[in-house]
Amino acid sequence: MTTDAELLAAVGRLAARLLRSEGSEPVRAAWPATEVESALGLALPAQGRPAGEVLASVAALLEAAPAMAGPRFWNQLFGGRDLVATAADMLASVANHSLYTYRAAGPLVVVEQLVLARMAALAGFDAGEGTICPGGSVSNLCAVVIARGEAIAASREEGVDGRACRIYASAEAHYSVRKAAMTAGLGRNGCRDIPCDAQGRMDPTALDAALTEDRAAGLTPVLVAATAGTTVRGAFDPLPAIADVCARHGVWLHVDAAFGGAMLLSAQTRGLLAGVERADSLTWDAHKVMGVPLLCSALLMRRRGHLAAQLGETADYLFQCDDAELNPGTRALQCGRRDDALKLWALWQHQGDAGLAARVETLRAQALRLSDLASAHPRLQLAEAPPSLTVCLRTPGADAAAVCDLLAAERRQLVGHGLIGGERIVRVAIVDPSHDEAALHALINDIDDATQRLALGPPQTWARLAGHSGGLS
Ligand SMILES: Cc1ncc(COP(=O)(O)O)c(C=O)c1O
Numbered sequence: 001m002t003t004d005a006e007l008l009a010a011v012g013r014l015a016a017r018l019l020r021s022e023g024s025e026p027v028r029a030a031w032p033a034t035e036v037e038s039a040l041g042l043a044l045p046a047q048g049r050p051a052g053e054v055l056a057s058v059a060a061l062l063e064a065a066p067a068m069a070g071p072r073f074w075n076q077l078f079g080g081r082d083l084v085a086t087a088a089d090m091l092a093s094v095a096n097h098s099l100y101t102y103r104a105a106g107p108l109v110v111v112e113q114l115v116l117a118r119m120a121a122l123a124g125f126d127a128g129e130g131t132i133c134p135g136g137s138v139s140n141l142c143a144v145v146i147a148r149g150e151a152i153a154a155s156r157e158e159g160v161d162g163r164a165c166r167i168y169a170s171a172e173a174h175y176s177v178r179k180a181a182m183t184a185g186l187g188r189n190g191c192r193d194i195p196c197d198a199q200g201r202m203d204p205t206a207l208d209a210a211l212t213e214d215r216a217a218g219l220t221p222v223l224v225a226a227t228a229g230t231t232v233r234g235a236f237d238p239l240p241a242i243a244d245v246c247a248r249h250g251v252w253l254h255v256d257a258a259f260g261g262a263m264l265l266s267a268q269t270r271g272l273l274a275g276v277e278r279a280d281s282l283t284w285d286a287h288k289v290m291g292v293p294l295l296c297s298a299l300l301m302r303r304r305g306h307l308a309a310q311l312g313e314t315a316d317y318l319f320q321c322d323d324a325e326l327n328p329g330t331r332a333l334q335c336g337r338r339d340d341a342l343k344l345w346a347l348w349q350h351q352g353d354a355g356l357a358a359r360v361e362t363l364r365a366q367a368l369r370l371s372d373l374a375s376a377h378p379r380l381q382l383a384e385a386p387p388s389l390t391v392c393l394r395t396p397g398a399d400a401a402a403v404c405d406l407l408a409a410e411r412r413q414l415v416g417h418g419l420i421g422g423e424r425i426v427r428v429a430i431v432d433p434s435h436d437e438a439a440l441h442a443l444i445n446d447i448d449d450a451t452q453r454l455a456l457g458p459p460q461t462w463a464r465l466a467g468h469s470g471g472l473s
Contacts, residue, residue, distance in 0.1 A: 002051050010052060011090075014059040019081075021063050022070035027411040031064060040064055066414060071439060073432070075416040077231065077259050080432030082291040088346030089293045092339045099132075099337045100329025102322045109326055112341035115348065119284055120300045122264040124277025130300040131307055131332045132340050136258030137176035139283035139299035140225065142311065142333050144180040146281065146301075147223035147252035149310040156310060162186040166214050169225040170194050170202035170237060174256060177225045186222070199387065200233040200420070202226060204241035211249045223252040228273050229260020232418035232427055234388035236260060239275030247278075255279040258297065260388055262289035266357040269364055272388060277302075286344045289363065289389060289431055290356065296340040307331035359433050363389050366440065367430040373444050380448055383425045392418070392425040393447060397455030400424040406450045413446050 002010075037043060040061055049057075067073060069081040097105040099112055116130035133139040144167060149156045152165070162185045169177040171193040181191035192214070194207045211221050224246050226237040239255065246253040255276055261284025263269040264276075276282060279302060286296040301307060312330045324330050329337065351359065370391045374382040383392035395403045400417040401424055407413040418427045426447060 007051055007055070008094075010055055014055060015090075018059060018062055022067045025411075026067055026070040026072040027408065027414055028064065028067055029411065030066070030408065036064075068414075070414075071432075071434065072412070072443075073414045074428045074430070074443065075414045076431075077285075077288045077429050078291075078294065078431055079429065080291055080434050081293070082347050082350070084350040085292045085343040085347040089343040092342045095339075097339045098335075099339050099341070100318060100327065100332070100335060101320075102326035103320070105339065108339055108342060109328055111345045112328060112339075115341050115344050116298055116300065118348070119261075119264075119298050122270075123261075123273075123279075123282050123284070123300055125282070125300055125302045127304060128300055128302050129304045129307060129331070130298050131311075131328060132337075133297045133299050133333070134295045134338070134340070136174070136256070136283050136285045136288075136297045137179065138333065139258070139285075139297045140174075140176045140254070140256055141180040141183055142299050143225070143252075143254040143281045143283065144177075144184045144186075144223055145333070146306050146310040147254065148184055148186075150252060150306065151220055151222045160185050162190050164218070165190055165220045165222050166192050167223045167225060168192050168194055168207060168210060168221065168251075169256075170196050170200075170227055170230070172196050172200045172230045172233065172235065173225060173227045174231050174258065177256065196235075198421075199384065200230055200235035202237040202242060204238060204245050207242060208245045208248070211245065211251065215249070221249060221251045223254050225254045225256050226279070227260075228255050228257035228276065229263070229388055231259065232390065233384070233392060233420060234259065234386060234390035236272045236387060239273065239278070243275050243278035252281070253279045254281045254283070256283045258283045258285040259288050261285065261298075262356075262360055263388065265290075265353070266360040266364075268357075268361055269388075281306075286347075289360065290344070290347065291359065291431075291433075292344050292347055296344050362433040363430050366433070366435055367391055369437070370428060370430065370440050370444070373440060377444065377448065380444065380451065383420055383423075389430045391428040391430060392420055393428065394423070394425055395447065395451040395454075398451040399454070400426045402454050403447060403450045406454060407446055410450075412450075413443055415443070415447070 073079045097108055099105045102109050112132060120128040120130055152160055165186045167181050178188050178191045182188045192210055194202050194210060197203055214221055226239055226242045228236050243253055263272045282300040284298045286292040287294045308331050311333055319327050367386045367389050371382050371386050374380050374393050381394035383394050404415055404417050416427055417424055
């Protein structure tokens with residue numbers, strides 16, 4: 001019989017083993033999905049198994065999955081690991097609070113308010129508020145729902161005729177904005193793409209024209225979603241000009257800074273978000289550039305009151321005591337809400353403002369270094385100077401997708417690809433500060449090597465291999 005203490009000690013040992021395996025085997029063999037269930041013994045049993053045995057299976061399973069926190073991972077907008085934040089997250093799971101009321105979560109509510117207030121202040125929302133959502137997509141959805149309620153007063157009670165409403169985002173915005181339009185009853189067609197300039201930034205003149213045209217057609221503009229840090233190119237939409245357009249048309253300005261929000265942490269990079277203080281709402285994912293484990297997304301509001309007005313409900317079985325201020329469930333989309341603030345607070349305690357600023361500066365320096373290596377390279381090409389933390393590379397003579405697949409199949413690097421102006425490029429996400437000079441060189445060399453071999457004319461075995469973790473997000 002295993003005691004609780006023995007079990008938890010085993011968790012520590014297994015976690016340490018997991019970390020070691022990421023070091024020794026940074027790109028693991030990809031399992032064909034059809035073989036996984038039998039090969040890894042996943043079938044659900046009729047009779048239970050001993051706790052220690054189940055934990056060993058869990059660890060084995062995690063070691064069979066792609067090492068998304070490992071040293072060769074450049075494929076998503078999160079990567080690496082801050083062990084203090086990870087440990088805080090593990091402890092939060094042990095305690096298992098729901099952050100809907102002060103009665104349920106006590107001081108943890110104050111912790112959440114504290115980190116949200118700090119993030120809001122960094123955005124220039126000194127009189128603002130916020131809520132932590134399970135991911136940037138949900139933060140963006142909440143922003144659309146709130147803006148819909150502000151634009152069309154009756155919508156909260158009666159819903160909307162989605163065909164009469166529009167939201168606006170650049171053609172390079174994240175797909176979650178379109179999904180939010182769909183979920184909020186506007187339909188996917190309710191999201192209008194605004195063209196970008198050559199650097200992938202929303203064109204404010206085109207936005208102005210679209211708003212004028214839609215108003216003249218009797219449509220109601222609900223929200224403009226500017227992006228601060230686009231998913232592929234890391235581009236920042238021109239917020240001051242977009243804020244001017246929104247002010248002229250009286251439209252809610254949301255900034256999707258799921259990726260780029262962390263640039264506010266350093267004086268060296270915060271200029272990228274100049275004008276953000278004029279936004280009505282802001283999405284900032286702490287689980288991306290800041291290094292907090294998934295998920296932790298802040299939805300920040302410039303003014304207080306909108307969250308409760310648009311997302312609040314009464315529930316006599318839940319909100320029974322305390323000031324509503326201390327019951328964050330009155331300002332959230334969810335009822336049960338995991339404590340995703342504690343790990344962010346723990347990270348901030350450990351790093352301090354200075355450590356977080358240094359993290360962002362290190363990442364930016366790595367992005368510039370990688371772009372220098374690419375520009376100086378005799379064969380690879382830098383697609384454009386990196387605006388922030390993604391570096392986009394051309395692989396002349398080879399399809400960038402095939403390069404990424406080959407690197408994954410040969411278990412060398414996990415890196416993704418995307419499109420810039422219709423051209424497929426390798427996109428390297430620089431979000432793990434533990435990547436050193438050697439790691440950057442190895443990445444460039446591996447991309448070059450795969451490109452050269454594919455350019456020579458791929459043998460059958462170079463054909464697209466199943467199992468690569470796939471697309472960008
Ligand atoms: C710009 C942008 N917004 C929103 C999201 C969605 O974030 P999440 O994956 O946390 O839902 C992403 C994800 O990569 C993103 O790049």
